[in-house]
Amino acid sequence: MKILFVGDDWLGSNARSLAEGFRHLGHEVMVIDSTAATLPPRLSPSWLYAKSHEQRAPWTVDRVHQRLERAGAELRPDLVFGFKSVHLDQRRLLDIPAALHVHYSPDDVANPQNTTPDYLAHESEWDLVVTTKRHNLRELMARGAKETLFVRSAYDPAWHHPAAKRTTRQYLVGFIGACRPDRRDGMVSLARTYGAQLLVAGPGWRRVRRLRTTRAEVRPGVFGEDFSMTVASVTANLVLLNSDNRDTHTCRTFEVPAAGGLFVGERTDEHAELLDDGAEAFLFSSRDELDDILERCALFPDQATKIAEAGYRRIVEGGHSYADRAREILNALD
The missing domain is CATH 3.40.50.11930 (Rossmann fold)
Incomplete structure (x- = not known):
């Protein structure tokens, strides 16, 4: 065509x-x-x-x-x-x-x-x-x-793939995404708890004064392969949803595992369908549950790595690239 x-x-x-x-x-x-x-x-x-x-x-x-x-x-x-x-x-x-x-x-x-x-x-x-x-x-x-x-969102193999680290620093938890009103208070709370163990990267976060007064690392947005390089420096990569879009999954649902990162995301039916909780990802429904997951990641980093590897295989072998979505659209047209 x-x-x-x-x-x-x-x-x-x-x-x-x-x-x-x-x-x-x-x-x-x-x-x-x-x-x-x-x-x-x-x-x-x-x-x-x-x-x-x-x-x-x-x-x-x-x-x-x-x-x-x-x-x-x-x-x-x-x-x-x-x-x-x-x-x-x-x-x-x-x-x-x-x-x-x-x-x-x-x-x-x-x-x-x-x-x-x-x-x-x-x-x-x-x-x-x-x-x-x-x-x-x-x-x-x-x-x-x-x-x-x-059609579900997807990942792009050109950008989202395991990448070598660009820093010796390893963050326990990180979030890559835009600052939104429904995310601000939760991220500030995480920063006050985890301090220098937290990385936040995305548009708008540097304007949040309450976040800048913590020890968290705050960076501008990262795109293309820089996304995968940033994921490599984070043990637990948060996948947060957009309430204004009534999200039950998002692009990060696929991009984080495809980049080799450990998926730690909000519990939804779609997330549970895509990744096996506890074996290929970690899902949470509350801050207490998230804290338990992060404690587990800190105590057992080798286990976190194995779960991230299983999540990577599930996504890249599951037909979730943009070429797969393009095929779905053209099949519907046929």
Whole structure:
């Protein structure tokens, strides 16, 4: 197939990984980067416009569409694939000539932050709407979606794989992910308990003053292979969910084990289906349970390593790469 793919194409982005998944299957893929429109640089004119108008700057959106339309005319795609393209002009996307138009959302499509009025007005015109949230399927159908598909998140072998350590320091517990209101208090509490044994890496954490006053190591976000290098320096890698997205699994569900890290995550039915608690990962439902897990990891590091190795095998042998997800989507189209 010839696939015209539009999504945020920065290093380590899930959109780039999925596009490469289609290419890995042998399809011809043309990627158009939407980052300039969807994630404008802080304090740029486009950023200021988005903040004051609650929509993306029309001049950056138009530039993305001009590139899309030129690419469409040259490629003559069989499939137009939009990766969370809700901030683009839906009419112009759907009018690009192709046999199929597919929209993919990695986030909860019932959360208003993950949609726009323009997207909702045209959602029913997409041939297939793909979601990583099983609970979205019924909601999408109720909104009038033509066809829907649930696929889980995934890992990218190019970025997520066991990596050599870049430091002699080993942290007992670590979290790699964005600072969110529902995570802040818990992370500060962990920092006060574990101090220098805790590593926190991700956007926004350095602005949390209560966290900076602890002995925890606080770093900016890590992407691409830097993610796997960071996982290598942590014994117990936390997998925390996004309550705004009603997550029951997340990208980290696959990325942490694929990078060789010990998965220590919130207990959900999906996590329990994917990894065997106590043999391939550790699941927790409370802070007391998490503390018990971390004490066990500190006392028995060799056992923690064996469980991490079992989790690695379960994920990488279980068909959870982005190429596997691309195959699921194309099979649904067939």
